[in-house]
Amino acid sequence: MTDPVSTRVDFLVEEENPEFKALKRKRFSVVIPLSIGFMAWYFLYVILSTYAHDFMSTKVIGEINLGLILGLLQFVTTFAITMFYVSFANKKLDPPASAIRERLQQQSEGTTP
Amino acid sequence: MSTVAIGDLFASSLDKVSQGVTEVENNPVLNITIFAAFVAVTMFIVLRASRNNKSASDYYAGGRSFTGPQNGFAISGDYLSAASFLGICGAIAVNGYDGFLYSIGFLVAWLVALLIVAELMRNTGKFTMADVLSFRLKQRPVRMAAALSTLAVCFFYLLAQMAGAGGLVSLLMGIDGKVGQSLVVAVVGALMIIYVLVGGMKGTTWVQIVKAVLLILGAFAMTIWVLALNGFNLSTLLSSAVNNSGVGEAILEPGQKYGENPLDFISLALALVLGTAGLPHVLMRFYTVPSAKEARRSVVWAIWLIGGFYLFTLVLGYGAAALVGADAIENAPGGVNSAAPLLALHLGGPILMGFISAVAFATILAVVAGLAITAAASFAHDIYASVIKKGKVEDPDAEVKIARRTVIVIGAVAIIGGIGVQGQNIAFLVALAFAVAASANLPTIVYSLFWKRFTTRGAVWSIYGGLGSAILLIAFSPVVSGSETAMIPGADFVLFPLSNPGIISIPLGFILGWIASITDKTVESPELAAEMDVRAHTGFGAEEAVEH
Numbered sequence: 317m318t319d320p321v322s323t324r325v326d327f328l329v330e331e332e333n334p335e336f337k338a339l340k341r342k343r344f345s346v347v348i349p350l351s352i353g354f355m356a357w358y359f360l361y362v363i364l365s366t367y368a369h370d371f372m373s374t375k376v377i378g379e380i381n382l383g384l385i386l387g388l389l390q391f392v393t394t395f396a397i398t399m400f401y402v403s404f405a406n407k408k409l410d411p412p413a414s415a416i417r418e419r420l421q422q423q424s425e426g427t428t429p
Numbered sequence: 430m431s432t433v434a435i436g437d438l439f440a441s442s443l444d445k446v447s448q449g450v451t452e453v454e455n456n457p458v459l460n461i462t463i464f465a466a467f468v469a470v471t472m473f474i475v476l477r478a479s480r481n482n483k484s485a486s487d488y489y490a491g492g493r494s495f496t497g498p499q500n501g502f503a504i505s506g507d508y509l510s511a512a513s514f515l516g517i518c519g520a521i522a523v524n525g526y527d528g529f530l531y532s533i534g535f536l537v538a539w540l541v542a543l544l545i546v547a548e549l550m551r552n553t554g555k556f557t558m559a560d561v562l563s564f565r566l567k568q569r570p571v572r573m574a575a576a577l578s579t580l581a582v583c584f585f586y587l588l589a590q591m592a593g594a595g596g597l598v599s600l601l602m603g604i605d606g607k608v609g610q611s612l613v614v615a616v617v618g619a620l621m622i623i624y625v626l627v628g629g630m631k632g633t634t635w636v637q638i639v640k641a642v643l644l645i646l647g648a649f650a651m652t653i654w655v656l657a658l659n660g661f662n663l664s665t666l667l668s669s670a671v672n673n674s675g676v677g678e679a680i681l682e683p684g685q686k687y688g689e690n691p692l693d694f695i696s697l698a699l700a701l702v703l704g705t706a707g708l709p710h711v712l713m714r715f716y717t718v719p720s721a722k723e724a725r726r727s728v729v730w731a732i733w734l735i736g737g738f739y740l741f742t743l744v745l746g747y748g749a750a751a752l753v754g755a756d757a758i759e760n761a762p763g764g765v766n767s768a769a770p771l772l773a774l775h776l777g778g779p780i781l782m783g784f785i786s787a788v789a790f791a792t793i794l795a796v797v798a799g800l801a802i803t804a805a806a807s808f809a810h811d812i813y814a815s816v817i818k819k820g821k822v823e824d825p826d827a828e829v830k831i832a833r834r835t836v837i838v839i840g841a842v843a844i845i846g847g848i849g850v851q852g853q854n855i856a857f858l859v860a861l862a863f864a865v866a867a868s869a870n871l872p873t874i875v876y877s878l879f880w881k882r883f884t885t886r887g888a889v890w891s892i893y894g895g896l897g898s899a900i901l902l903i904a905f906s907p908v909v910s911g912s913e914t915a916m917i918p919g920a921d922f923v924l925f926p927l928s929n930p931g932i933i934s935i936p937l938g939f940i941l942g943w944i945a946s947i948t949d950k951t952v953e954s955p956e957l958a959a960e961m962d963v964r965a966h967t968g969f970g971a972e973e974a975v976e977h
Contacts, residue, residue, distance in 0.1 A: 325963075327956060327959035327960040327962075328956060328959045330959070330963050331959040331962055331963055336963065336967070339966055339967070343966065347545065350540075350544055351540070351541070351545060354537065355702070358533075358537050358702055361533070362530070362694070362695060362698040363695070365526070365530065365683040365694070366687070366691040366694050366695055367691060369682060369683050369684050372526075372682065372683050373678075373681070373682040373683070378662075378663075378664025378665075378667070379663075379664045379665075379667035379668045379671065379681060380663060380667065381681055381682065383526055383681075383682065383683055384526070384529075387529055387532075387533055388740075390533045390536070390537060391533075391536065391736055391739070391740065394536055394537055394539070394540060394732065394736060395732070395733070397540055397544075398539075398540070398543060398729055398732045398733075399729075401543060402725060402726075402729050405548075405725060410722060413721075413966065413968060414967075414968075416963075416967045416969070417967045417968055420963075420967070420969045421969065
């Protein structure tokens with residue numbers, strides 16, 4: 317599995333590199349709250365659908381009830397989280413990640429045997 | 430009650446409709462023509478795409494040559510299987526609101542894939558899920574376990590697709606007998622084997638792309654049509670669904686299907702949302718793109734396409750309830766799974782029905798091919814090359830050769846299994862595959878990406894524990910025995926009351942992985958853990974060095 321290209325890089329040192337640690341921290345600082353948020357929201361919806369039948373059957377507009385609206389809101393939040401995360405990852409994660417990657421690439425292609 | 434009387438009235442008039450339906454379908458020449466044209470076109474694509482299939486990377490990962498949007502379509506193609514189209518439409522048409530949960534769970538699940546799994550997996554793996562799981566642990570036991578759970582998930586997923594194929598063709602050709610349907614399943618299996626043998630990953634990816642486009646366009650057109658018939662007013666559509674459903678208002682309210690067994694609903698919801706990120710054939714699609722950025726782009730495309738499609742199925746499901754009626758659907762050959770084709774027949778006559786069914790059929794073929802290639806890659810790459818040959822395969826073609834032979838075996842197994850599950854709702858069967866994936870694969874994926882202390886023993890316990898408990902609970906659930914609709918209708922050995930095992934087996938997979946790791950004295954290589962960490966977050970070693 318290990319490619320020969322990686323042998324010249326000391327990953328233990330690299331893992332402690334502040335640049336790398338900052339990259340990881342940045343990813344987790346967004347991904348963890350988002351994940352907790354969408355899971356909580358999804359299970360709130362599921363539990364309401366399971367145990368609050370009357371509440372979810374409340375009619376809002378014509379035949380459209382609260383359950384259907386909350387269900388459609390799940391779609392909306394999924395799309396919103398996707399767009400937010402992608403713009404975050406493109407702007408904040410990709411540049412430092414590719415900087416580290418290129419540095420490691422040069423390191424591993426270095427002349428020292 | 431007057432609603433009941435109206436329901437009965439509709440039921441009897443719809444019985445006539447469904448008799449009419451069978452007569453129209455018994456003009457199978459048209460259907461076969463459309464279908465044969467589809468097979469010919471897709472086969473042509475497969476042949477064109479596979480001319481340059483040489484290396485293992487070509488065969489398993491399509492040479493990593495696909496762009497994000499292309500791969501997004503292919504992922505949607507994989508994901509919008511017969512379960513999503515036929516199964517969800519049927520579930521909404523018959524169970525209303527409770528069927529809608531499938532759409533929501535299947536979609537929200539993509540956030541797990543996008544936020545947690547896709548990019549990091551892409552950066553650390555090569556061809557299969559086991560590549561990632563065994564990266565920093567002991568190769569052989571972990572690979573073996575991961576490969577076995579991959580095969581199990583593929584098997585359950587295949588069962589669902591086969592059930593869909595049997596139901597669909599029996600509806601199209603008016604074949605109602607057990608023998609005829611079994612024959613159909615056998616033909617689908619044989620076609621699938623040919624696709625995969627000829628095309629490899631590149632060929633099947635192109636078939637997925639073409640099919641995804643056709644499926645989404647077809648569903649979109651039908652959605653607009655149904656809405657137009659109801660003055661583009663969702664409320665009007667819902668009220669005519671209420672009038673024709675036979676259960677009245679209940680079709681709009683939760684509890685129609687799971688009212689008596691609320692835990693089953695939660696168990697299903699858990700399996701749906703956590704399953705996607707553990708589905709081996711979806712994970713494998715992250716390797717067909719050149720970089721993590723493209724992997725992310727493909728997931729975004731997939732989320733938009735899949736989300737849009739599920740909004741269509743909501744309209745189509747209630748549309749089928751309103752225009753065709755739940756009774757007519759349940760009494761048709763193919764049962765609940767025939768809601769979408771029957772709706773097409775109602776809207777556009779036999780030609781639209783033929784088209785929609787051909788698309789659905791192409792869907793099944795393509796998904797089955799994708800599953801077969803995943804299972805074959807897992808067997809050849811993980812079990813044969815790494816465990817049996819200990820990573821010393823002299824002839825580079827040998828692995829691909831083994832993969833091709835595996836496809837034939839998988840095809841045979843799928844045919845036999847598919848004959849056993851005729852008539853079950855496909856979305857429901859797929860949910861079982863999701864439960865197995867979430868129990869056996871997801872814990873180990875999450876732990877090995879994010880938890881340093883995770884050990885080989887943890888991985889092995891988690892995979893076998895999650896896999897074993899999920900399968901055992903399914904075996905002793907009402908799905909397999911104890912009711913008329915069960916797989917083995919005569920027997921009754923039900924010990925577990927829920928039809929989806931997720932609520933027990935998923936936490937069990939996580940807990941076993943944790944306990945087995947913290948009680949394990951062995952320390953896994955810190956160098957490999959650091960390497961995996963750096964690679965996962967930066968893409969070092971996995972990206973082409975060309976982008977500057």
